[in-house]
Amino acid sequence: MDFNSGVLVNGIDLGFINKMIDRVKENPEKGQRTYKASSVWLGSTKSESTIRDFKVIMDEPFGTNEGPQPGEMILAALGACLVVGYTFDGALHNIELKKVAIEVEGDVVSTKFFQIPSEIIPNLSTIRVKVDIESDAGLDVLGEMHKRVTSISPVCATLGNTSNLEFNLTLNGTTP
Numbered sequence: 001m002d003f004n005s006g007v008l009v010n011g012i013d014l015g016f017i018n019k020m021i022d023r024v025k026e027n028p029e030k031g032q033r034t035y036k037a038s039s040v041w042l043g044s045t046k047s048e049s050t051i052r053d054f055k056v057i058m059d060e061p062f063g064t065n066e067g068p069q070p071g072e073m074i075l076a077a078l079g080a081c082l083v084v085g086y087t088f089d090g091a092l093h094n095i096e097l098k099k100v101a102i103e104v105e106g107d108v109v110s111t112k113f114f115q116i117p118s119e120i121i122p123n124l125s126t127i128r129v130k131v132d133i134e135s136d137a138g139l140d141v142l143g144e145m146h147k148r149v150t151s152i153s154p155v156c157a158t159l160g161n162t163s164n165l166e167f168n169l170t171l172n173g174t175t176p
Contacts, residue, residue: 010088010097012091045062082153131146
């Protein structure tokens with residue numbers, strides 16, 4: 001496929017992406033990044049996190065309940081990372097997507113957080129991910145895309161090494 005700048009698939013400029021891929025192939029160190037975030041306490045259980053030029057308020061329902069909980073942000077980050085993965089992979093493989101919708105939920109036991117003695121680790125033990133993709137591509141093509149995306153997603157890999165990830169996949173209205 002010709003990767004001319006200005007050619008868009010799923011809203012992604014293939015020329016730009018191709019240049020990025022070539023740079024990383026030539027110098028793998030260019031594919032490494034360091035993410036940074038800072039958080040400050042705003043009172044009660046409320047905090048403001050800064051990521052690059054973006055501000056995010058997080059809170060707890062038992063606090064002022066003025067933002068999502070940090071654990072909910074982890075689930076949102078997983079969903080957003082997967083959306084990026086599907087649109088990016090689709091663009092690279094010329095798979096035009098009509099819809100990508102992700103729902104994520106996770107189980108956590110807060111006993112230890114509340115400082116009640118427990119052997120249960122206070123992590124997201126199981127995370128269920130519902131993926132709904134629509135495209136004119138065949139189910140086999142979309143299924144292969146799903147395998148690629150879940151194997152290369154940094155957030156998926158991070159959480160999958162500490163939590164059990166369960167996927168419920170719907171492709172063109174069908175559960176394969």
